[in-house]
Amino acid sequence: MATYTADVFQNEFLPDGSAEVHAVVTVACTGAGQAGQSGAGDAAEIILIDTSGSMDMPSAKMIAARRAAHVALDEIHDGTLFAVVAGNTGAQMIYPLQPSMVRMDAAHRTAAQQYVAAVRSGGATTIGRWLDTVRELFNTVPAAQRHAILLTDGKQEHETPAELDRAIAAATGVFQCDCRGVGENWVVDQLRKISNALLGTVDLIATPDQMEADFEAIIKRSMSRGVADARLRVWAPAGSEVIFVRQVAPTVEDLSDRAVQMSPLIREYPTGSWADESRDYHVAVRVPPAPVGSERLAARVEMVVNDQVMAKGLVRAVWSVDTDLTTRINPAVAHYTGQAELADAIQQGLAARKEGDERTATVLLGKAAKIAHDGGNEATTRLLSKVVDIEDPDTGTVRLKREVATLDEMALDTSSTKTVRVRREEPK
Amino acid sequence: MTTYTCPEGHQSADPEWCDTCGSPIGSPPPFPSTMPTATVGAAPSPSPTTTGAATGSTLACSHCGAANEPDALFCESCGFDFTTGQAPPVRTPVAPLPATAVQSGPTDFSVTVSVDATWYQLQGVDSNEPCPPASSITLPVHGTTVLIGRTSTERAVIPEVALNDDPGVSRRHAQLVQAPDGAWSAVDLGSMNGSYVIADGAPLTEPLLPIEVGEPVPLPAGGRVYVGAWSCIALIDNRVPPANPTAPLPPDPGATT
Numbered sequence: 001m002a003t004y005t006a007d008v009f010q011n012e013f014l015p016d017g018s019a020e021v022h023a024v025v026t027v028a029c030t031g032a033g034q035a036g037q038s039g040a041g042d043a044a045e046i047i048l049i050d051t052s053g054s055m056d057m058p059s060a061k062m063i064a065a066r067r068a069a070h071v072a073l074d075e076i077h078d079g080t081l082f083a084v085v086a087g088n089t090g091a092q093m094i095y096p097l098q099p100s101m102v103r104m105d106a107a108h109r110t111a112a113q114q115y116v117a118a119v120r121s122g123g124a125t126t127i128g129r130w131l132d133t134v135r136e137l138f139n140t141v142p143a144a145q146r147h148a149i150l151l152t153d154g155k156q157e158h159e160t161p162a163e164l165d166r167a168i169a170a171a172t173g174v175f176q177c178d179c180r181g182v183g184e185n186w187v188v189d190q191l192r193k194i195s196n197a198l199l200g201t202v203d204l205i206a207t208p209d210q211m212e213a214d215f216e217a218i219i220k221r222s223m224s225r226g227v228a229d230a231r232l233r234v235w236a237p238a239g240s241e242v243i244f245v246r247q248v249a250p251t252v253e254d255l256s257d258r259a260v261q262m263s264p265l266i267r268e269y270p271t272g273s274w275a276d277e278s279r280d281y282h283v284a285v286r287v288p289p290a291p292v293g294s295e296r297l298a299a300r301v302e303m304v305v306n307d308q309v310m311a312k313g314l315v316r317a318v319w320s321v322d323t324d325l326t327t328r329i330n331p332a333v334a335h336y337t338g339q340a341e342l343a344d345a346i347q348q349g350l351a352a353r354k355e356g357d358e359r360t361a362t363v364l365l366g367k368a369a370k371i372a373h374d375g376g377n378e379a380t381t382r383l384l385s386k387v388v389d390i391e392d393p394d395t396g397t398v399r400l401k402r403e404v405a406t407l408d409e410m411a412l413d414t415s416s417t418k419t420v421r422v423r424r425e426e427p428k
Numbered sequence: 429m430t431t432y433t434c435p436e437g438h439q440s441a442d443p444e445w446c447d448t449c450g451s452p453i454g455s456p457p458p459f460p461s462t463m464p465t466a467t468v469g470a471a472p473s474p475s476p477t478t479t480g481a482a483t484g485s486t487l488a489c490s491h492c493g494a495a496n497e498p499d500a501l502f503c504e505s506c507g508f509d510f511t512t513g514q515a516p517p518v519r520t521p522v523a524p525l526p527a528t529a530v531q532s533g534p535t536d537f538s539v540t541v542s543v544d545a546t547w548y549q550l551q552g553v554d555s556n557e558p559c560p561p562a563s564s565i566t567l568p569v570h571g572t573t574v575l576i577g578r579t580s581t582e583r584a585v586i587p588e589v590a591l592n593d594d595p596g597v598s599r600r601h602a603q604l605v606q607a608p609d610g611a612w613s614a615v616d617l618g619s620m621n622g623s624y625v626i627a628d629g630a631p632l633t634e635p636l637l638p639i640e641v642g643e644p645v646p647l648p649a650g651g652r653v654y655v656g657a658w659s660c661i662a663l664i665d666n667r668v669p670p671a672n673p674t675a676p677l678p679p680d681p682g683a684t685t
Contacts, residue, residue: 237450265448287450293513295490297450314445318490320513323573323603327617329642394637 002032002227002274004303006313009332013318013325019289021298023315024248024332024422028278029303033226035273036080041144041228044081044101045219046134046175047072049094049119050152051086054185056121061153061182064208068215069116072149073109075219080104081141084112087150088123089158091133099133101141125154128167131194135171145228145273146175149218150194151211155187164190168197176200176272178218181414182208184406188413196253199272204414206407225273227305232269232281233262235300239288242299245269248336249280251417252343268304280421282336283315292319335375335422342371342380346416350387350409353400362388362400370396377420383412452490535568536667537612537649539604541589544660546632551621552657555595559658566664572606576623576653576661589661596621596656604653604663605644612663613644614653624654 010023036043047069055062069084076082081101084094095112096102130150138146156164171177177198179191182205195202205211232255236242245267247253259267271279285299299315320326349364365388372380373393384390386408388398431439432453434446441447486495487510494505502509542564552559567589577587580599591597598619606612616623622638625645632654639645647653649665 235447237446238448240450291513293490293510295452297445297452300445317450323575324605327600327603327615327642329618334641394635 002029002305002310004029004230004305004311006301006303006311008301008313008315009330010315011325011328011330011333012316013320013322013328014289015323015326016292016319016321017289018319018326019286020243021285021287021315021317022330022333022337023283023299023301023313024330024336025281025283025301025313025315026278027232027281027303027311027313029227029230029274030276031226032224032274032276034077035145035147035223035225035228036077036143037226042079042081042141043077043145043223043228044138044141044143044147044175045076045222046083046085046101046137046146046148047215048085048087048091048130048134048148048150050088050125050154051119051121052088052123052125052152052154053121054125054154060208062119062121064182064211065151066116066119068151068211070113071212072215072219073112073116075216075223076104076109077223078104078106080223081143082108082112083137084116085130085133085137086119087125087127087130087152088121089126090123091126091130094119099137099140101137124158125152125156126158127152127156127190127194128159128164131164131167131171131177134177135167135174138175145225147222147225147273148175148177148198149215150177150179150191151205151215152179152181152186152191153183154185156190164193168194172197173270178222179203180205180211180214180218181410182211184410188410192414199270201251202414204407204410206411221275222273224275227274229305230271230274230310231304232271233266233302233304233309234269234283235266235302236285236298237287237296238265240298241286242267243284243286244282245284246282246336246340247271247279248282248339249278249419249421252340252419253417255281280332280336282333282340285315287317290317290319292321294319332422336419338371338375339377339419342368342375342377343416343419345371346380346384346412350413353387358400362398365400366396366398368396369393369398375420379418380412380415383408383415387412535570536665537569537606538566538664538666539569539574539589540564540566540662540664541591542660542662543658544632544654545658547654547660548658550632550634550636551624551654552596555657557595557657560593569604574604575600576603576655577601577617591656591659594656594659597659601655602653604647604661612647612649612651614639614647614651615644616641618642619655621656625651626654627651 005028007026008023049065049069082104083101086092086094093099095115102108134148178200179195179202181191191202205214244256247255255269258269262268283299283301287298290296295318298317301313303310345364345368349361353361369384369390387404388400391397432443434440434451434453436449436451438446438448446453487498487500488495489503489508491508492506494503496504543560543562548559575587576589577585577600578592578597579586579590585599600617601619602617602623603615604612605615614625616639618641624636625639627648647663649663651663653661
């Protein structure tokens with residue numbers, strides 16, 4: 001049985017007349033067990049591999065994809081419902097042969113691996129249609145926890161953006177999807193849109209030989225998620241406004257758009273399935289100001305599994321005229337505010353660079369270099385330094401490089417949302 | 429099902445915090461909104477009825493939770509001020525005075541605010557504003573805090589050190605704070621352009637790093653805080669015997685103004 005804890009980090013003291021309350025809530029899950037074993041229902045896993053013609057240029061990509069799928073099948077636990085799908089101009093079943101899902105056992109694993117080894121490439125990249133096929137497959141089984149891996153090397157070209165958006169909207173809430181791009185011809189924004197909506201991750205596989213290890217890690221993680229579906233429930237008082245709810249660690253993701261209004265004062269945010277892990281959420285609420293000296297509950301943040309409250313964190317507001325108290329900024333809130341700005345600065349800076357707006361790109365990437373340096377994001381600083389020459393990280397003075405490898409730029413883009421954790425003081 | 433009534437009159441299923449407005453249940457309702465808010469440390473109202481917040485026979489302190497006499501002005505346990513909502517005072521060596529109070533006689537500390545041409549060369553030349561001619565003014569320090577900033581009537585920011593002409597100063601820029609043991613420190617309040625502290629008599633040279641926002645940095649007498657495009661604030665201890673002259677500004681051979 002999984003247990004959750006929630007710790008709140010905030011400065012609850014507000015100056016007179018102020019109304020904005022910020023808090024970082026760390027939610028940790030232990031004893032999650034394994035996917036499909038927690039009694040909540042079956043787990044289902046689909047491996048979706050791009051087999052369009054470009055995967056054979058060079059052929060190392062297709063060879064690596066076959067090996068990666070082979071390893072992924074090894075990692076899927078017996079008893080898990082699974083299927084392997086090839087994506088090209090449409091989507092074809094690799095295993096089982098009919099559009100359905102089967103329960104993993106030794107015989108199915110061997111058979112599936114043989115069919116995977118025989119996959120050949122050819123055709124176009126139509127990610128929207130692939131997502132539709134995966135959704136229909138998942139809908140044939142009553143599984144509680146549905147997860148897919150999407151591997152592609154190209155961008156959506158034979159469908160309109162509207163078709164992809166519709167497919168993403170249809171898949172939202174049906175399954176979770178981790179997206180991986182191999183090579184340099186795919187579009188980070190496109191896959192990020194999918195992984196954001198489908199509660200997954202997006203990452204770059206720079207060279208085909210890294211694919212095997214990556215697939216193994218994704219399936220292992222998926223199989224360790226014993227909590228099928230958890231939601232973050234946020235209560236805020238009457239007359240207040242939830243400004244945003246953002247996941248800030250391990251990655252930055254704005255959850256505000258995912259809110260489901262449960263009652264006038266309660267919203268729920270789907271967070272997908274959980275393994276033994278911890279995630280940080282930044283909650284910002286505007287509450288009606290109260291007189292100095294009074295105290296209010298500004299938000300109640302709960303983790304909910306199957307309508308049961310697993311953990312609760314209280315965000316408070318106390319109005320005071322003591323500037324020593326009200327001017328303090330909680331280190332966790334400050335750190336994660338910076339991390340969210342960092343992700344924005346990198347993504348917008350790279351977009352400006354692509355459009356040839358060097359001035360904006362220099363300012364934004366300079367800001368990113370400063371925040372990454374201040375926040376101790378060494379990995380991000382390293383990736384940034386391949387795109388810009390960092391002259392002074394303290395002031396954010398950078399110079400755009402003339403020649404930048406596309407892969408370096410994509411690596412920076414995909415990793416922009418990964419955050420480093422703030423150094424922790426003891427929770428109060 | 430048990431319901432609880434919050435101080436605002438809502439019915440709540442949660443025994444601790446009102447389901448509707450978030451008020452703590454079982455603690456006194458908020459203080460009358462007519463209470464003074466701007467004058468920190470003002471004398472408490474003589475009328476004990478201003479606290480009229482007691483439920484039953486005790487008044488729960490909203491700072492430490494201890495029970496108090498219903499007409500108490502301060503919490504017996506932690507010293508929380510029920511009238512102003514100010515947190516427990518640290519033991520202040522002098523009676524707190526309103527910022528505007530005029531105190532006769534010399535104060536223990538004062539600050540010298542000056543236009544610093546060297547600082548302007550390092551930091552202010554980018555502001556596209558010409559450096560004003562050199563000048564300085566010494567202000568007495570009353571109380572234990574000195575707010576540095578720019579006056580804003582809309583935001584009710586009235587700093588003791590008002591650098592209204594310096595374009596690089598934030599409204600609430602930095603604060604000098606005296607600890608109970610008498611030692612001063614400087615705190616940056618999240619200013620746009622940062623605050624720079626030189627604690628000893630060292631000359632101003634690059635590279636300079638701004639102090640961490642919200643982190644007090646010790647500021648002994650003679651220490652200087654540089655802010656904005658050309659402003660320098662020096663702390664002077666008037667109790668120091670004249671043998672050690674009060675001018676804390678170091679000799680600055682580079683400045684020609």
